[in-house]
Every structure is written in structure tokens, then in C-alpha cells.
Amino acid sequence: MQLSIRSYRPGDREDLYEICVRTGDNGADATSLYPDPRVLPDIFVGPYLAQEPELAFVVADTAGEDRALGYILGTSDTRRFVARYLAEWLPGVVDRxxxxxxxxxxxxxxxxxLGPGVDEYPAHLHIDLLPQAQGQGLGRQLMRTFLGALRERGVLRVQLGMGVRNVAARAFYDRLGFTELARPVPGLVVLGRDTLMAGADSGR
Incomplete structure (x- = not known):
């Protein structure tokens, strides 16, 4: 395989949906956990691709079928994202x-x-990689690419939520300079950092 980072393309959508499901149980496969596992990407992937596809980047095997094996995506403005989600995305999927x-x-x-800190850390993100794309520095490259895209838009800080049981992911975020902001509900931790590149130079 020859893995590299590139911008999201509409043809990647189903690959990203599959990646979300296969990493949806604190990094493990969540396929068997839900009657319809597509509910996960309909929450954590689809609305972002619909609203801000320019903030979606993938790890792809450019020597093979160019299929996505990992991704990072998100929004530059969580308040705007939520408003559009309710008005535009939710009506099309809620009945499923x-x-x-x-x-x-x-x-x-x-x-x-829209919890405490959403105005200080207005952007948020999701990042997932399949096992064959891990351990090669690609997670770090995805993060640097995403942070750079936010910075170009004048966004100074970003946050993310993660399950507290995902120890490997927490170590990755810690290495990239994320710090804990809150634990809004049991089992969930919110981390945040600025969009400058310092602190994003070592990691997965």
C-alpha cells in the first residue's frame, strides 16, 4: 500500500461511513452493536460531509483502488453546524x-x-483510522491538515469529544497538545487545543 492524505471526494462517502462503523466502539468495530449501524455515520459523518466537505480529508491507498482508510472531518462553527443539522440534515434521516x-x-x-466552552472552542472534529492506516504518522498528518484548514478560516481553537475508555486515542490527543476541558456526562471527555501547529508534530 502507498498511503497518503488527500481532500475528500464525493465518491469516498460510503468508505467513510464504513470506517465510522468499524471504529465506532471506542476504536473497535461497532457493527454488531446496533440494529442499523448506519446510525453512527448518520450522526458523526454524513452531516459534516453535507455542510463542510472542504473540511474533510482522507487517508487513501493511492497505489491501489484509492479507497479511504481513514478520515478527519468537522466544522469550523459548532453553533452554525447544529442549526443547519436541525434544519437540513435531521429531517432527511430521523425517520430511519x-x-x-x-x-x-x-x-x-x-x-x-452546545456545552460550556463552545464559544471559546467553536470548531470541533472527528478522526478515525482503520488498523492498517495506524502507526504510520497518518493520524498526525490528518490533524495537521485539518488544523491548518481551520487556521486559514480564522478559527483559533477546536474541541472534540471522546469516550473515556479509548485509552489509545487519549494518548494520541495528549501527544498532539489537547487538554481536558470537561466531562459533561459519564463516559465522555471533551478535549481542546488551539489551531497552531506547535504540539502537533508527534503522534500516531
Whole structure:
């Protein structure tokens, strides 16, 4: 394989959906955890590709079929993202999933992203890599690319949420200079950092 970073293309969408599911259980495969596992990317991938595809970047095997094996995506403005999610994204997907207290219910409430610190850290991101794309510095390269794109838009700080059980991911973020901002609910930690490149020069 010859792996490299490139911008997202519309043809990558299903690859990114699959990656999200295959890493959706604190980095492990979440396929068996949900009656319809596409609920995960319909929360954590689809709305970002619809709203800000220019902030989506992928790791692709350019020597093979050029399929995506990892990605980073997000929004430069969480408040705007939530408003558009409710108005534009949610109506098209909400009927697919039951409002039963699980992920289908989570899909209906993006306003949980508007917690303390959202104005100081207005951007947020999601990053996932399949095992064959890990351990080669590609996560670090994705992060640097994304932070650079935010900085070009005048965005000074970014945050992310992650499961506290994902120890490997927490170590990765710590190496990249993220610090803990909050623990809004049990099992979830919110981390943040500025968009300058210092501190993003070592990692996964």
C-alpha cells in the first residue's frame, strides 16, 4: 500500500461511513452493536460531509483502488453546524431510527454539542483510522491538515469529544497538545487545543 492524505471526494462517502462503523466502539468495530449501524455515520459523518466537505480529508491507498482508510472531518462553527443539522440534515434521516433512548435518540439532539466552552472552542472534529492506516504518522498528518484548514478560516481553537475508555486515542490527543476541558456526562471527555501547529508534530 502507498498511503497518503488527500481532500475528500464525493465518491469516498460510503468508505467513510464504513470506517465510522468499524471504529465506532471506542476504536473497535461497532457493527454488531446496533440494529442499523448506519446510525453512527448518520450522526458523526454524513452531516459534516453535507455542510463542510472542504473540511474533510482522507487517508487513501493511492497505489491501489484509492479507497479511504481513514478520515478527519468537522466544522469550523459548532453553533452554525447544529442549526443547519436541525434544519437540513435531521429531517432527511430521523425517520430511519427509533427514538428509543439509544443512538436514534442521540441523532435527534445535536444541541448537546452546545456545552460550556463552545464559544471559546467553536470548531470541533472527528478522526478515525482503520488498523492498517495506524502507526504510520497518518493520524498526525490528518490533524495537521485539518488544523491548518481551520487556521486559514480564522478559527483559533477546536474541541472534540471522546469516550473515556479509548485509552489509545487519549494518548494520541495528549501527544498532539489537547487538554481536558470537561466531562459533561459519564463516559465522555471533551478535549481542546488551539489551531497552531506547535504540539502537533508527534503522534500516531
Amino acid at each position: 431510527y427509533p427514538d428509543d433512548g439509544g443512538r436514534g435518540s442521540e441523532l435527534r439532539h445535536p444541541e448537546v454539542m
